[in-house]
Amino acid sequence: MAKMIFVNLPVSDLARSTAFYQAVGGEKNPQFSDDTASCMVFSDAIHVMLMTHDKYRQFTSKKIADAKNTSQVLLSLSADSRDAVDETVGKAQVAGGAPDPSPIDDYGFMYGRSFEDPDGHLWGVMWMDVAAATAAQSSTAAA
Missing domain, CATH: 3.10.180.10 (2,3-Dihydroxybiphenyl 1,2-Dioxygenase, domain 1)
Incomplete structure (x- = not known):
């Protein structure tokens, strides 16, 4: 299981x-x-x-803990594409969340944004092109 x-x-x-x-x-x-x-x-x-x-x-x-004032955990969900990351963060904003309380991560092969829910819990949403990330890691290791 x-x-x-x-x-x-x-x-x-x-x-x-x-x-x-x-x-x-x-x-x-x-x-x-x-x-x-x-x-x-x-x-x-x-x-x-x-x-x-x-x-x-x-x-x-x-x-x-009051998640608006303290942080104990950062949660993250994967997404199927860059557009899906933006869509999820947009939905969070429309539903009353705060978009991008953390800096946007954009490394080409990996893209992530975040949102804060109404109680202050922080969520990341990230997409990664696994093939490109593996290729980038392989070329770095070979150098």
């Missing part, structure tokens, strides 16, 4: 966050969602659990 990842995020407004993540490509799985959490599916292997603060506190006694 392939490994899966479940990213758990505390959110201040579950309905707003659910709508935001649907806008950037997540599909809500009603089987694992209720009035305290939304399970947002990005792929067979990637799930984001949006949890109210009360729900999140059931899993840790640590203080919930």
